[in-house]
Each structure stands twice: as structure tokens, then as C-alpha cells.
Amino acid sequence: DFSADEESVAPQEMEFLDRWILEKCFRTGKKILKAYENYEYHIIFHTIYNFFTVELSSFYLDVLKDRLYCSGKKSLLRRSAQTALFNLLKSTLALMAPILPFTTEEVWEIMPAFKGKGESIHLEEFPAFNEKWLDDALFEEGESLLLAREKVLKELEIARKAERIGNSLEASVVLRVPSSQQELLKKYKKELPSLFIVSAVELQSQSGEELEAEVSKAPGSKCQRCWNFSPYVGKSSEYPHFCKRCEEVVKTINS
Structure with missing residues (x-):
């Protein structure tokens, strides 16, 4: 299509x-x-x-x-x-x-x-x-984000083995970010959940030099369309089983 x-x-x-x-x-x-x-x-x-x-x-x-x-x-x-x-x-x-x-x-x-x-x-x-x-700046930013992703994936695997989560979309991630990486991660904050394949990402500043990741259960309920967890699920009277994004997409399809 x-x-x-x-x-x-x-x-x-x-x-x-x-x-x-x-x-x-x-x-x-x-x-x-x-x-x-x-x-x-x-x-x-x-x-x-x-x-x-x-x-x-x-x-x-x-x-x-x-x-x-x-x-x-x-x-x-x-x-x-x-x-x-x-x-x-x-x-x-x-x-x-x-x-x-x-x-x-x-x-x-x-x-x-x-x-x-x-x-x-x-x-x-x-x-x-x-x-x-070629865009050297964009390429380097991508490589840096991949390093952050590797850190998150390790923590997701630990949480999975401990049975705190099932698949990664059940997770919410808190990144404790050193000053050297704050500008980059803030710039791409909206892309981080999809990059990590999790439902939510929160950024927190820290004084250390290493990026730290903490995994917990994502808030809200599971969207029956995209499987992401969101506090919005259940709030819509028309589409109670969908997250905000999926509700808007389905409304467009049905209009």
C-alpha cells in the first residue's frame, strides 16, 4: 500500500x-x-x-x-x-x-x-x-542511542528472569542520565519507548558518569490493539480497550 x-x-x-x-x-x-x-x-x-x-x-x-x-x-x-x-x-x-x-x-x-x-x-x-x-552527527547520535539501548535490554532481561515482567511492553524504564548524555536523550525522549520496545521511559538526572536503567511494571492497562500499556486504556467510553494513539487511528479508519 x-x-x-x-x-x-x-x-x-x-x-x-x-x-x-x-x-x-x-x-x-x-x-x-x-x-x-x-x-x-x-x-x-x-x-x-x-x-x-x-x-x-x-x-x-x-x-x-x-x-x-x-x-x-x-x-x-x-x-x-x-x-x-x-x-x-x-x-x-x-x-x-x-x-x-x-x-x-x-x-x-x-x-x-x-x-x-x-x-x-x-x-x-x-x-x-x-x-x-552522509550525516556524521546523526550517525554518532544513533550509535550513542544504541549503547543506551544495550543497557536497557540487559535490565529488561534481568527483570524477565526475575518474573517482574513478561514481554518488554509490560515494562516502564527509568533512565538515570549523567550530564554528558542528558542533551542527547532529552532530544530523542519521544523515540525512546519505541527504541527500547517498552511502554514508557522516564529520564532522571544523576551526578555519576554511567547511564543507569531501572525496570518496573508499566502503569495502566494493556491496549488490545498495539499491546502497549497506558493509563489511558479504559478511560474512553467509545474505545475503552485502546490507548490514546490507537483510539485516534481507529476513529480515522471508521470516519
Whole structure:
């Protein structure tokens, strides 16, 4: 339900995480192209494998599910995600085509049409990863947020083993933030719950030098649509089983 020609979101309007994964893809792509030039196929294989298993499968695609499944069908949040996925698919197919010719051709054939799409993936050129697309500041911010995410994931696993929570959406996280990280985490506070796949995140200042995370049971009840926990669930007479976001989306669908 996405047209790349008509519904793609401009980079400056995309969500931070979507811009970051494209940034990661561009940097990965440049490494792969250099390896092709030097016939270093072992580097090509391992780089592609790591990008798909670590950055995409274990992180980005997992975090993205909520936005794709639960945001409004034509909302900016969802179209930003779809724009990123389209560009990821287009770029990675071209990068993999020389070593996975049949698989990439099959995917190319069923890929929705877009302006400039050729008859075969093998008639396409490699992506031009222009330096002007790179944003070092954004990339470094993303890497720092991933370190915070690793800290939170460890605490979530401890809470899960102690049976204080079931899945991560049952959790609320308090981050005690040293002064060196306060500006960054405040800047992306709205994105933190989805980044950690939890229902709520609270930031507290602290004088120490290390980021600390505390996990507790999330307040409120479980939204029957997105499974996030929210104090709003049960307050709406029209949609008592939904959180505020899901109520607004469903109202739009039903209008």
C-alpha cells in the first residue's frame, strides 16, 4: 500500500531512526562497493550478512513493527518507515545481485513498480552513495542511542528472569542520565519507548558518569490493539480497550 513515486517522504521529514538506518546502509554500501572493486568477496558476504542480521533483523525491523502495524495508514510516521524500507530494498538488492543473481531477480520482479525501474536487477547500476547524503552527527547520535539501548535490554532481561515482567511492553524504564548524555536523550525522549520496545521511559538526572536503567511494571492497562500499556486504556467510553494513539487511528479508519 505504498507508492515510492507518490508517497516517499523527504529525508528532512523522516523519522530519526529511518534516517539513521539509511545512513548505516549507505556506509555499509560504500564498504561493499570497495570490496567488489578489490574482488574481496569474503568481505562482501560478511558485511551483507552482518547488516541483515544485526542492524535490520535484530534491531530496525523489530523496532519498526509498531509503527507499520499500528500507525495511521497514510500517517507521516508510517510513510517515513515505508520510504526507508523501499530505499533499503532497492539498494541492498543491487549490492547482492552479483552474488545472489536468481534470488535478487525474483525479488526485483515482484517489487512494486517505480519511476526508472528497469526490466532486470542485472541491468541496474550499483547505488551511488554520494558523500553529501552522509550525516556524521546523526550517525554518532544513533550509535550513542544504541549503547543506551544495550543497557536497557540487559535490565529488561534481568527483570524477565526475575518474573517482574513478561514481554518488554509490560515494562516502564527509568533512565538515570549523567550530564554528558542528558542533551542527547532529552532530544530523542519521544523515540525512546519505541527504541527500547517498552511502554514508557522516564529520564532522571544523576551526578555519576554511567547511564543507569531501572525496570518496573508499566502503569495502566494493556491496549488490545498495539499491546502497549497506558493509563489511558479504559478511560474512553467509545474505545475503552485502546490507548490514546490507537483510539485516534481507529476513529480515522471508521470516519
